Amino acid sequence: MLYAIRHVTKYHYDQDIQENVMEVRKHPxxxxxxxxxxxxxxxxxxVRVFRYQDHLGNVVHHFDVPWAHHEVxxxxxxxxxxxxxxxxxxxxxxxxxxxxxxxxxxxxLEPTALVDMAxxxxxxxxxxxxxxxxxxxxxxxxxxxxxxxxxxSTQVDSSSTLVMRQKRGVSQDFAHVMxxxxxxxxxxxxxxxxxxxxxxxxxxxxxxxxVEAFVSESGWRGYDPSRGVVTDETYITNCVGRDYADxxxxxxxxxxxxxxxxxxxxxVRPAEIPAREDQFVRF
Numbered sequence: 525m526l527y528a529i530r531h532v533t534k535y536h537y538d539q540d541i542q543e544n545v546m547e548v549r550k551h552p553x554x555x556x557x558x559x560x561x562x563x564x565x566x567x568x569x570x571v572r573v574f575r576y577q578d579h580l581g582n583v584v585h586h587f588d589v590p591w592a593h594h595e596v597x598x599x600x601x602x603x604x605x606x607x608x609x610x611x612x613x614x615x616x617x618x619x620x621x622x623x624x625x626x627x628x629x630x631x632x633l634e635p636t637a638l639v640d641m642a643x644x645x646x647x648x649x650x651x652x653x654x655x656x657x658x659x660x661x662x663x664x665x666x667x668x669x670x671x672x673x674x675x676x677s678t679q680v681d682s683s684s685t686l687v688m689r690q691k692r693g694v695s696q697d698f699a700h701v702m703x704x705x706x707x708x709x710x711x712x713x714x715x716x717x718x719x720x721x722x723x724x725x726x727x728x729x730x731x732x733x734x735v736e737a738f739v740s741e742s743g744w745r746g747y748d749p750s751r752g753v754v755t756d757e758t759y760i761t762n763c764v765g766r767d768y769a770d771x772x773x774x775x776x777x778x779x780x781x782x783x784x785x786x787x788x789x790x791x792v793r794p795a796e797i798p799a800r801e802d803q804f805v806r807f
Contacts, residue, residue, distance in 0.1 A: 525757050526561075526795040527604050529719055531731070533774050535596040537782035544589040546776030549763045550600030551575075551583035552718070556743070558606040558761060568597040580631075580770065582763045594782070598774060603795055608757045612742040614657040620711065623738065629712035631766050632738070635704075638767040639715075643684040643704035645670075650709045656739040660747050661754065663705055664735075667698045668752025680768060695733040696768045698749040702735045703767065712738040716746065717771035718762040721792045730792045733768070734759065760792065 531550050552560040565573060565585055573587045589596065615623065624633070635641045645666055653659040672692040684700040687693045699715055706713040713735055720732040734748040734755060746755030763771040773788075 525606050525721075527606060527719075527721055527760055528793055528795040528797075529600075529602045529604060529760065530789075530791045531600045531719075531773065532789045533598045534787045536785050536787075537594045537778070537780070538784075539780070539782045540592040540594050541778045541780030541782050542592055543779040544593070544596060544776060545778070546587060546596070546598075546774055548585040548587075548598055548600070548774050549582055549717070549771060550598070550602075550773055551585065552602050552604045552760055552762050553581060553583065553764065555761070557609055558604055561603045561605055563600070563602040566599045566601075568595075569593055578770075580764050582765070582771070604760050606757050606760055609746065609755065610740075610742050612740050614655045615739055615741060616655055620656050620739065624710060624712065627712075629738065632712040632714045633707055633710065634766075635707065636767045636769070637683065638681065638769060639684050639700050639703045639707065641704060641708055643688045643701055644708070645705065648705075656709070656711045656737065657745065659709060660702075660706065660711070660735075660737045660739055660745070663702050664747040664749045664754070665752045667702055667749035671698055671701070671749075673750065680772075695748075695750040699733045699735050700767060702747065702749045706735070706737055714744070715765045715767045715771060716759075716761055716763075717765070717768070717773070719760045719790065719792045720748075721758045721760070721794075731773075731788075731790045732759070733771075736764070 551563050554560050571587045571589055573585050575585045578584050674692040678693045678697050684704040687697040687701055703713050716734050716736055719730050734746055736744040736746045739745055748755050765771040
């Protein structure tokens with residue numbers, strides 16, 4: 525499937541700021557199941573943009589606006605080819621343990637500020653599941669059944685324990701909960717920031733977060749705890765990390781005393797369908 529993605533972020537400051545330094549993560553990665561065929565990043569005001577690849581393989585753009593301004597707009601546009609994930613055999617617990625010993629999964633097994641190890645589901649025993657994949661599927665469905673999707677119920681720095689306690693949040697929160705339990709089971713897993721194409725939701729925000737776990741003979745497999753399903757070719761990976769802190773679409777600092785507001789618009793469509801007008805969401 526060939527998708528066209530447009531991701532617009534607008535910052536407005538209530539008075540002029542003197543300088544703005546920012547990183548941008550809007551460039552979809554290329555891996556064994558998707559290819560980013562084209563990508564462009566446009567800025568207003570126009571500035572020189574640099575890029576580098578971080579230690580997790582994500583493409584990061586960064587820039588500096590060194591003069592007085594009160595607005596910044598960042599537009600990322602890409603065309604990505606995504607194929608259906610391979611359904612190879614699942615690793616056994618013993619096979620996974622050997623993989624963990626022979627591969628460098630340290631970052632994807634340790635707790636973070638957002639994915640702590642105090643999160644858990646009452647009554648769940650890892651030994652009850654025949655394979656790590658079976659545990660991942662069960663966790664995915666548990667989160668879907670026991671948590672309520674509620675915008676503005678958490679903050680970007682809410683921990684998995686807080687989300688577990690209040691039983692509500694958004695996709696990034698549910699991903700953090702699932703990551704916490706998987707890491708307690710010594711299953712390498714990572715946070716995925718990206719997009720999901722849904723014809724039913726084509727006119728609303730289609731940015732999304734989910735989880736990948738190293739449980740298959742072919743490597744990573746995706747799980748979406750927000751929907752309780754294994755991911756398919758409608759999911760487009762933008763960035764991978766230990767948690768959300770590794771994957772924000774934009775992050776930066778500015779010099780000045782202004783208050784800022786953020787609006788964004790995301791549109792994912794089959795590449796042959798014409799683009800539509802941006803529909804902004806206030807963050």
